[in-house]
Amino acid sequence: MKVQINDPNLKNYWLEKYRPQSLDEIVLDENTKMKMKEYIDMKDIPHLLFYGLPGTGKTTISYILINALSDIDNSLIINGSDNRGIDTVRNIINPFLECSSMDDTKRIAFIDEIDGLTPDAQMSLKKIFEDTGRIGSRIIATCNDIHKIQPAIQSRFEIYYFKPLDDNEILKRCKYILDTENIQYTENDVLSIISKFKPDMRDVIKNMNKLIINRRLVYDITKMNIAKEETILQIILQMFDNRFNKNNQDQNFYRIMITKIHEIIGTDPERINYMYIFNRIVIDETIAYSVKIIINKYMINDQKAMIKSANFMAGIYNVIFYPNNI
Numbered sequence: 001m002k003v004q005i006n007d008p009n010l011k012n013y014w015l016e017k018y019r020p021q022s023l024d025e026i027v028l029d030e031n032t033k034m035k036m037k038e039y040i041d042m043k044d045i046p047h048l049l050f051y052g053l054p055g056t057g058k059t060t061i062s063y064i065l066i067n068a069l070s071d072i073d074n075s076l077i078i079n080g081s082d083n084r085g086i087d088t089v090r091n092i093i094n095p096f097l098e099c100s101s102m103d104d105t106k107r108i109a110f111i112d113e114i115d116g117l118t119p120d121a122q123m124s125l126k127k128i129f130e131d132t133g134r135i136g137s138r139i140i141a142t143c144n145d146i147h148k149i150q151p152a153i154q155s156r157f158e159i160y161y162f163k164p165l166d167d168n169e170i171l172k173r174c175k176y177i178l179d180t181e182n183i184q185y186t187e188n189d190v191l192s193i194i195s196k197f198k199p200d201m202r203d204v205i206k207n208m209n210k211l212i213i214n215r216r217l218v219y220d221i222t223k224m225n226i227a228k229e230e231t232i233l234q235i236i237l238q239m240f241d242n243r244f245n246k247n248n249q250d251q252n253f254y255r256i257m258i259t260k261i262h263e264i265i266g267t268d269p270e271r272i273n274y275m276y277i278f279n280r281i282v283i284d285e286t287i288a289y290s291v292k293i294i295i296n297k298y299m300i301n302d303q304k305a306m307i308k309s310a311n312f313m314a315g316i317y318n319v320i321f322y323p324n325n326i
Contacts, residue, residue, distance in 0.1 A: 013209070014177060014181075014205050014206070014208070014209040015202060015205050015206050015209065018173075018177050018180075018205065019060060020057075020060050020064070021064070022064060023036060023037055023040070023061075023064060026057055026060055026061060026064065027057065027165055027169045027170065027172075027173050027201060028057050028061065028162075029162070029163060032160055032162070035160075036061060036064075036065065039065065039069075040065070040068045040069065043069060043104075043106075044069070044106070045065060045069060045106070045108075045138055045140070046138070046157075046158045047129070047138055047139045047140075047141075047156055047157045047158065048062075048065075048138075048139075048140045048141070048157060048158055048160065049114070049140075049141045049142075049143070049146075049149070049154065049157035049158070049159045049160070050062065050140075050141070050142045050143075050159075050160050050162055051142070051143045051144065051145075051146040051159065051160075051161060051162065052144070052161055052162030052163060052164075053144065053162075053164060053199055053200065053279075053282065053296070053299065054144060054200050054202070054299075054300075054303070055165075055199065055200030055201045055202040055203060055204075056162040056163070056164060056165060056199065056200075056201070057162055057165075057201070058142040058162050059112055059142055062110050062112070062140045062142060063110075065108075065140060066108050066110060066140070069105075069106045069108065070105055070106045070107070070108045071105060073101075074101045074105045074106065074107045074108065075107075075108045075109075075110065076092070076093065076096045076108070076109040076110065077110045077112070078092065078093065078109065078110065078111050078112070079111075079112050079113055079116070080111050080112060080113040080114045080115065080116035080117045080141075080143075081113040081116030082116075084116050084117055084118050084121060085118055085120070085121055086118065086120045086121045086124050088117075088121060089117075089121050089124040089125050089128070090124060093109050093111070093125070093128065094124075094128055096109055097109055097128060097137040097139075100136060101136060104136075105136075106136060106137075106138055107136055107137040107138070108137075108138050108139070108140060109137070109138070109139050109140070110139075110140045110141070111139065111140070111141040111142075112141075112142050113142060113143060113144070114141035114142065114143050114149065115143035115144060115145045115146070115148035115149055119150070122149070122150050122153050123150070125153060126150075126152050126153055126156070129153075129156040139157075141157065144296070144299075144300045145296065145297060145300055146159075147293065164198065164199030164279075164282065164283050165198070165199050165201055167191070167194055167195075167198065170194050170198060170199075170201060170204055171187070171190060171191065171194060173201070173205075174190050174193075174194065174204065174205070174208060175187075175190065177205065177208075178190070178208075178217065181212075181215075182215060183212060183215055183216065183217055184215060184216040184217065185216070185217035186217075189217055189219035190208070190217070192219055193207060193208050193211070193219060196273070196276055197275075197276070197279075198279060198283070199279060199282075199283060200275075200279070203275075228264050228265075228272060229272060229273050229276045229277050231264055232261050232264055232265070232272070232277055233277050233280050233281070235257050235260055235261055235264075236261075236277070236281065236316060237281075237284070237287075238257065239254055239257050239316075239320055240287060240291065240319070240320075242254075243319075243320060244288060244291070251321075254320050254321065258313075258316070258317075258320075261313075261316070262313075265309060269308075269309035270307075270308060270309060272308075272309065272312075274302055274308050274309070274311070274312040275299065275302055277312070278295055278298065278299040278302065278312075278315075279299075281295050282295060282296060282299070291319055294315065294318055294319050295315055295319070297315070298311055298312065298314065298315030298318075
């Protein structure tokens with residue numbers, strides 16, 4: 001029996017209904033896809049670690065590999081953010097990997113969000129890797145922030161970076177879903193939704209699903225106005241340019257720019273789409289990778305932050321006023 005990739009109770013919900021079930025369906029970098037196909041053809045994998053932004057296919061490809069190489073009796077699925085402690089490794093992961101399958105089926109432990117494991121849990125996991133006797137056991141892991149994974153753990157994996165998805169590939173997938181559902185739409189409306197919610201494919205599909213009215217995609221720009229987000233983004237890019245390209249040390253300049261952002265956010269800060277701004281920064285090729293690393297941490301925090309505006313401003317403050325951290 002295979003591991004269930006989508007939830008049958010949500011079969012009318014596009015995010016579940018159109019979750020890729022095979023390599024042919026998934027939107028993924030072609031080189032990575034070819035490598036995954038090689039593993040499936042060889043019927044074996046090394047320990048694998050997939051990292052990158054949310055919604056880039058890390059979890060989905062993990063399930064596809066599990067279903068191709070294992071089955072429900074020989075696979076273990078753990079969420080590292082929900083099961084963070086050392087007891088998870090000692091009492092669940094380790095005993096599972098110590099058992100052998102009845103045939104040649106691979107025993108695969110899948111740790112989603114392994115960056116959520118505590119340092120002690122990661123150290124305990126290291127001991128599992130050091131036991132070379134587990135010939136038939138493998139670990140697949142995913143994470144958003146690879147810098148939270150101890151180097152000693154990283155070195156045990158073959159690591160793949162899942163880069164933000166290309167707009168054209170996202171568009172192709174969206175049009176496939178809309179055509180399959182017999183939805184009327186314009187390509188410009190689909191592109192507008194992609195522009196607002198990329199690079200997270202889940203967010204794109206989820207919000208596209210919400211905008212279907214009477215079998216028509218209705219993109220109301222007055223309800224999805226991103227004028228404030230774009231203005232804030234331009235101010236941030238101006239600050240980044242002054243800080244890192246022009247070496248402007250005038251702290252008063254940055255305080256004025258920050259004040260402008262606060263004024264734009266206004267009295268209802270939680271209505272701003274901070275992920276849109278974060279996404280635009282991360283995919284901007286003019287911004288240094290070291291800056292993107294910092295911003296990525298706050299993107300991850302955005303999903304769990306009780307006050308998203310505070311998390312957003314903390315990220316900008318960190319980059320602008322503490323450049324030595326970069």
